[in-house]
Amino acid sequence: MKKQQVVIFGGGTAGWMAANAMASKWSKEKIDITLIESSEIGIIGVGEGSTPRLKQFFDTLGIAESEWMPRCNASYKNGISFIDWSHKPGFESYFHPFISYTDRKTQSAFFYNSFARRKGFDVHAHPNRYFLTAYLSEKKLGPIPDYNFPFEVDYGYHFDSHLLGNFLREAAIKRGVRHIDARVTQVKQHENGDIAGLELETSAYVNGDFFVDCSGFRGELIQNTLKVPFISFDNNLFNDAAVVLPTPAQEQLNSQTLSTALKAGWAWNIPLQNRTGNGYVYSSSFCDKDQAEKELRTHLGLLDSEEEARHLRLKVGRVAHHWYRNCVAIGLSQGFIEPLEATALNLVANTIDDFIHSYEAGEFSNKHQAAFNQRVNSGFETIRDYIVAHYILNSRSDTDYWRANGENKNISESLKAILHCWYSGLNLGQEIEKQKIPTSYTAVSWYCLFSGYGIYPEGQQLQAATADVKRFNLADIDDFIKRCSANFKPHNELLEELTAPH
Ligand SMILES: Cc1cc2nc3c(=O)[nH]c(=O)nc-3n(C[C@H](O)[C@H](O)[C@H](O)COP(=O)(O)OP(=O)(O)OC[C@H]3O[C@@H](n4cnc5c(N)ncnc54)[C@H](O)[C@@H]3O)c2cc1C
Structure with missing residues (x-):
């Protein structure tokens, strides 16, 4: 088999997780991996809680907690407390x-x-x-x-997602992944519609046999180039916006995430070693930006604080096919279910492992594409439910x-x-x-x-x-x-x- 060129588009948590997993599974003699990201565009920079699936991911890579956790201001999480979601006496939280x-x-x-x-x-x-x-x-x-x-x-x-990205970048480069920091300005396709290569702002051109779309909510390859339809979940998940505001670190760190129901959504509280992550995920049909920020500030006792809040829009749903032609989408580009149970990186890790296995089993062809798509879709739907x-x-x-x-x-x-x-x-x-x-x-x-x-x-x-x-x-x-x-x-x-x- 001719040596394959795999190009990962995007260096958020999803891109670097994919780069590490692929580089650890595939030998450099058979596959070259290049990751292109733009530090100017940056990453979404939220997503700071995980399920036990992240532990499994690190264990498989052989990366010890003592190596990555201190570098990412990380803490341990036993689960999530849901506060005020029910008003039934005796059941106000669980x-x-x-x-x-x-x-x-x-x-x-x-x-x-x-x-x-x-x-x-x-x-x-x-x-x-x-x-x-x-x-x-x-x-x-x-x-x-x-x-x-x-x-x-x-x-x-719980972890700082920027620091986790930095850590994973270093780890992937050590495993032989080629890193390019530049904006992708154009995507070139072959006549049959497959992706041929990516043109960069530097005028450099990176061609590849297979592309991994980790470009975040933009979905540059899977959605914008290959036109795979996006199936919105907005008729049963109403939240489509978030406002984020950190507070100082807790003295005695919680070993759980808190999720408190507010008027038009819910607020997370994530204890990191150097700060506490807070955010309010809400529905813009029921509450505007300013109301949401004010409600979050009131909830945190920060009405008079000068700390600036960050506002984000969420695109909730999934693409119809996660692997289409010579491209697989991983991370926010493939879809997102709102962050209530912190499941996004769970889906990222599952998609990566399943893809590596399916691609290999089909001898680096699209043989197992349909079955893969069916499994990933069903993973999305069951979490959504x-x-x-x-x-x-x-x-x-x-x-x-x-x-x-x-x-x-x-x-x-x-x-x-x-x-x-x-x-x-x-x-x-x-x-x-x-x-x-x-x-x-x-x-x-x-x-x-x-x-x-x-x-x-x-x-x-x-x-x-x-x-x-x-x-x-x-x-x-x-x-x-x-x-x-x-x-x-x-x-x-x-x-x-x-x-x-x-
Ligand atoms: C409010 C909120 C809360 C969340 N909470 C959780 C949580 O608790 N737990 C959890 O597991 N997940 C959570 N998530 C999801 C989590 O943030 C993401 O799954 C995770 O960060 C992975 O993002 P990503 O890598 O797909 O995208 P991004 O971080 O957006 O990365 C996209 C990458 O693509 C690059 N890029 C884009 N366009 C170009 C271009 N033209 N040229 C070059 N590079 C480009 C960017 O520079 C960046 O490197 C949350 C998400 C939101 C919105």
């Missing part, structure tokens, strides 16, 4: 946990009690009490246990935005079946299995969402639980989780260890 091995012992009690409560028995069925990472987050403990506690905990990270569920299940009625979300009927058949299953007291695990929903959200996540919002019979519909229904002693669960947590250090201490000399 925690969506990353899972730990020890949850196996407690989650059966949660499933059982949750099931009993759906049947109308008054048992404790709020998720926070059943998951180790909920407790760790409440106590600001990190997710890595002492060596004598051999049970793993899944966790994600989980995010949509946060909005339609909300029990707020204080603003037009929340009422419109609650009344929205534009939902997929898959989500309809999940909702029906929950409301009818049927087995949710079986429904998820039946639908073959890909791994992003398991039954635990769905149970936490429904239960965390308090989607249960209420008031008169609830009856006292009889002794045979009360199968689990909550004090035992509390005690078990508390004893497990004794093996975990304060978050700050864990972060300090990353920089301590070994």
